[in-house]
Amino acid sequence: MKLLVCIKQVPDLESRFKPNTEGSWFNEADLAWRMNEYDEYAVEQAVQLREQLGDSAELTVLSIGPDRVVEAIKKTLAMGADNAVHIQDPAAATKDPWQIASIIAAYAKDKGFDLIFTGMQSQDRGSAQVGVTIAELLGYSCATTLVGFAFDNGTVTAKRELEGGIKGVVKLKTPALVTCQLGLNIPRYPTLPNIMKAKRKEITALAVADLLTVEPLARTASFHSPAKKGGGIVLEGDVDNLVDQLIGILKDKTAVLR
Amino acid sequence: MKTLLVGEYREGTLLDSTYELFGFAAQLGADTAMLLVGSDGQLPAYGGTLYLADAAVCGEYNPDLHKKLVLEAVQKENPDYIVFVHSSYGWDLAPRVAAALKAAQVSEVIAITPGGFEVGCCNAKMRRTVKPSSAKAVLTIQAGAFPVLKPGGTPQVQRLAAEGSAALEFIGYEPAEPKDVDLGRAEVIVTAGRGVGKKDNVAVIAALAKAMGGELGASRPVVDAEWVSHSHQVGTTGQTVSPKLYVACGVSGAIQHLAGMKKSDFIIAINKDRDAPIGEVADVLVVADVMQFVPKLTAKLAS
Ligand SMILES: Cc1cc2nc3c(=O)[nH]c(=O)nc-3n(C[C@H](O)[C@H](O)[C@H](O)COP(=O)(O)OP(=O)(O)OC[C@H]3O[C@@H](n4cnc5c(N)ncnc54)[C@H](O)[C@@H]3O)c2cc1C
Ligand SMILES: Nc1ncnc2c1ncn2[C@@H]1O[C@H](COP(=O)(O)O)[C@@H](O)[C@H]1O
Secondary structure: OEEEOOOEEEEEEOOOOOOOOOOEEEEOOOOEEEEOOOHHHHHHHHHHHHOOOOOOEEEEEEEHHHEHHHHHHHHHHHHHHOOEEEEOOOOOOHOOOOHHHHHHHHHHOOOOOOOEEEEEOOOOOOOOOOHHHHHHOOEEEEEEEEEEEEEEOOOEEEEEEEHHHEEEEEEEOOEEEEEEEEOOOOOOOOOOHHHHHOOOOOEEEEEEOOOOOOOOOEEEEEEEEOOOOOOEEEEEHHHHHHHHHHHHHHHHHOOOOO | EEEEEEEEEEEOOOOOHHHHHHHHHHHOOEEEEEEEEOHHOOOOOOOOOEEEEEEEHOOOOOOHHHHHHHHHHHHHHHOOEEEEEOOOOOHHHHHHHHHOOEEEEEEEEEEEEEEEEEEEEEOHHHHEEEOOOOOOOEEEOOOOOOOOOOOOOOOEEEEEEOOOOOOEEEEEEEEOOOOOOOOOOOOOEEEHHHOOHHHHHHHHHHHHHHHOOEEEEHHHHHHEOOOOOOEHHHOOOEOEEEEEEEEEOEEEEHHHHHHHHHHOOOEEEEOOOOOHHHOOOOOOOEEEHHHHHHHHHHHHHOO
């Protein structure tokens, strides 16, 4: 069985974001990068399935982006993926979800993947589109927002998370694509021996130009901070001082301290 | 300008979020038609055209079939925009429709601006204005971002019959986990977010909750990592609360969390990031490290 998991590298979201010179996305200088949180769950689920299936299965990881994404790819190899594809694209951030999905579908279309895993959304772009669009382009059945996954005999039993904590249970036959939600599993930390083993695993580099054939369907006209609203107070400075200030406010504004 | 709104129906009931679609269309100043996979007993209070397919026949969740139905209505109406709520139904179905139409999709729209549609990004810290370049576009709107609007009236129903097999089989619903803590009654809630750092530190937040005579709340990552049980989770997939005082410790303020607590009377946030989106709803944002600040606050309150 052939498995594919798609991962995106995103900036540390506690960073300060400033617009780039075109005002279309953030300036990437000085940011720290890591794997999209949702994709960690996708990788973990794919690795668990790879373990369940044994050596008859092969798990490939794919990421589109500049050279830095190789760091995130290496982590997935240390988590247990067999090999990886890096689609080299320094301008990935300026592509719309339709183009990203089209590139992945162009790569995957003649590879015969039985099951594809993606995150439900990326934390920086947050479109929740790429996974479903890949499935549509490949003609795969697709279920989104998984908080439960089981595979048996060519059939996936998936639990979709709905509003209010209700779940919807669905069954789908391979070839299929699933998008993974937070809490689907507990993603593992790579161990040192596995990090060493991962160094021998193959990462194939492909040029994006060979896979991209479509124009964008949407354009980012501007990237900016939210308009500041609400007259909230911001307290900063020495911690002891902050404690006293906050207690003063609690006394004045709330009934908590009588 | 014309919109095709796609309503939502679950477990035999028309969902209230459907009326936010009318609120959005009104702000856009657009004509509307609606498509609903629902039932005759649960028609929206709206006097326009309603393309109705029977959920008892088509299934409440059957994306392949629902996609076909939306496309059929699109063919009849020729709308500029096809609009969904950004929900487990909308974000699942919208990209399928967009791909079939080769139309742009703009996800989780929070406002309409002259330059395009405003959406959040970078975990709600930043905004983008997105402009579709295709003739038609598919939109999903953020739950709660647009006003609820009940146009009133009785729809002119046009029935759609669905045919075709589905690649996906819907088995059924599983109820939410029972809650052993009712946060809805608490007057004070002190919430631990991922910023508390590790499981052991949750005790520090619980101690503040106790000192304030309140309950412990938790953000989702804290629950997913099994630091705190699910019954303490606040947010769209946890509990919705509105205590007199809400103290968010190391919580960034993602939309799904805010949806569960922003109606609290007074909100205090403790966060080391001055730009964290929780600041948009907080009455007081204390810029500090939770592990330095909270123990001192608890000690002072206890003395
Ligand atoms: C469909 C869906 C449903 C969801 N439902 C929910 C839900 O019901 N409830 C929910 O909470 N989330 C929900 N989420 C997840 C949500 O999107 C966020 O991922 C989550 O709320 C983030 O939790 P957090 O703020 O604790 O963590 P983070 O976003 O990681 O934020 C941590 C914060 O702590 C601060 N911090 C870090 N260290 C310190 C320190 N030492 N001192 C002070 N501050 C510090 C950081 O600056 C940051 O702001 C849902 C997501 C989806 C897609
Ligand atoms: N550049 C990329 N490379 C590989 N996979 C991606 C990329 N961008 C998005 N994805 C996948 O698509 C999912 C949804 O992303 P998005 O539509 O941007 O919210 C992510 O969780 C990833 O699994």
